[in-house]
Amino acid sequence: xxxxxxxxxxxxxxxxxxxxxxxxxxxxxxxxxxxxxxxxxxxxxxxxxxxxxxxxxxxxxxxxxxxxxxxxxxxxxxxxxxxxxxxxxxxxxxxxxxxxxxxxxxxxxxxxxxxxxxxxxxxxxxxxxxxxxxxxxxxxxxxxxxxxxxxxxxxxxxxxxxxxxxxxxxxxxxxxxxxxxxxxxxxxxxxxxxxxxxxxxxxxxxxxxxxxxxxxxxxxxxxxxxxxxxxxxxxxxxxxxxxxxxxxxxxxxxxxxxxxxxxxxxxxxxxxxxxxxxxxxxxxxxxxxxxxxxxxxx
Numbered sequence: 020x021x022x023x024x025x026x027x028x029x030x031x032x033x034x035x036x037x038x039x040x041x042x043x044x045x046x047x048x049x050x051x052x053x054x055x056x057x058x059x060x061x062x063x064x065x066x067x068x069x070x071x072x073x074x075x076x077x078x079x080x081x082x083x084x085x086x087x088x089x090x091x092x093x094x095x096x097x098x099x100x101x102x103x104x105x106x107x108x109x110x111x112x113x114x115x116x117x118x119x120x121x122x123x124x125x126x127x128x129x130x131x132x133x134x135x136x137x138x139x140x141x142x143x144x145x146x147x148x149x150x151x152x153x154x155x156x157x158x159x160x161x162x163x164x165x166x167x168x169x170x171x172x173x174x175x176x177x178x179x180x181x182x183x184x185x186x187x188x189x190x191x192x193x194x195x196x197x198x199x200x201x202x203x204x205x206x207x208x209x210x211x212x213x214x215x216x217x218x219x220x221x222x223x224x225x226x227x228x229x230x231x232x233x234x235x236x237x238x239x240x241x242x243x244x245x246x247x248x249x250x251x252x253x254x255x256x257x258x259x260x261x262x263x264x265x266x267x268x269x270x271x272x273x274x275x276x277x278x279x280x281x282x283x284x285x286x287x288x289x290x291x292x293x294x295x296x297x298x299x300x301x302x303x304x305x306x307x308x309x310x311x312x313x314x315x316x317x
Contacts, residue, residue: 020045020169020200021066026075028061028224035061036072036224043169046198048191050211052309053221059204061224063171066202067092079169090118093162094171099154100161103147107138107157110146111164118165128164136160136190152183156190163194170194171202176210188213212305220312228312236303239311240265241276244303245286248273248296255293262289269310276307 026039036058043049051059064070066077068084079088101110108129115125133139136156146154155175162170172191176184191214194201205211211218212232219229228238245264249255252273256266264275286298 020047020080021202022078023062023066024076026062026065026077027073028058028065028070029073034224036065036075039075039221039224039226041219041226041229043200043202045200047216048195048201048203048214050215050218051202051204051221052206052208052211052218052305053204054206054313057221058224059221060173063094063096063173063202063204066171067094090165091168092171093165093167093169095155095159095162095173095175097174097177099158101146101154101158104145106143106145107133107149107160108142110157111160114161115164120165128166132160132164135163135193137186150183151179152186155179155183155187159187159190169200169202171204173204174206175203176205176207184210208305208309218305220309222313227315228308232305235305235308235312239276239303239308241278241303243277243280244301244307245275245277246272246299246301247275247290248298249290249293250296251293255290258290258293267307267310269307276303 021043023042024040026036028036039058039062051062053059061070065072066084068086068089077084079091082088102113105113111129111132112125115128120128130139133142136159138153138156138160141149141153146157149157159172159175175191176187179187188210191201191203195214203211203214217229217231218235219226221227228235247255255273259266259275263278267274267276283300286300287295
């Protein structure tokens with residue numbers, strides 16, 4: 020569906036994208052994961068033909084990006100593209116006309132799209148009367164109204180409370196189940212973990228690692244994470260090294276990557292010579308993988 024090859028973009032002397040390469044298969048949710056400034060927004064602008072790359076190329080359905088490919092892309096940007104004094108239906112009608120939908124098609128698509136985002140009962144409600152979560156769902160509806168083949172969701176849950184975030188996640192799950200191809204940019208690791216078939220970890224305009232969650236887990240030197248609190252951290256690290264554990268710092272937490280899962284009693288036996296304030300075992304999560312990859316210069 021989408022193929023990006025050796026994409027480069029600089030602003031004066033600052034390199035934003037450096038040989039960026041990745042692809043998205045039809046019906047896949049691909050998560051482009053990176054901190055602010057990693058190059059996510061620049062990538063989206065180039066895909067949407069709003070910005071020219073310095074070099075490299077992009078194809079959508081085997082077509083180079085152009086005015087033609089714009090029509091098969093739907094985008095829900097970070098900032099809502101909504102007119103607050105207009106109703107939900109009026110907003111969708113406005114964008115449907117921009118995409119050139121005929122009157123009868125407009126009517127059908129507005130109803131179908133509002134139903135898809137669970138806002139059909141609010142069709143006549145002004146946007147300014149909607150909750151933040153509803154407005155985000157309507158923003159996604161704008162991206163869907165012309166039946167695109169590729170939908171780009173740029174930080175779709177930024178600034179939302181947890182209930183509204185879950186609503187957006189459920190909507191994305193529904194689109195995924197319908198076979199929609201989605202490029203999801205986010206800096207929320209749990210969001211990418213829950214929603215994406217594959218994930219690309221972006222830093223300084225380059226994909227450092229890519230794959231499914233299970234594939235990415237093979238890049239971390241451990242099968243389980245042990246977080247330990249003790250007043251004798253140096254002794255704990257020395258003991259861990261004896262047993263082949265890899266030491267890591269996650270913020271202020273002292274953690275060890277275990278080469279294989281151990282029972283709690285086995286762990287306590289190995290640290291029985293030092294006082295332990297607390298101990299917890301965690302599965303390897305995307306946050307551990309992300310830190311391992313992006314901070315590989317540790």
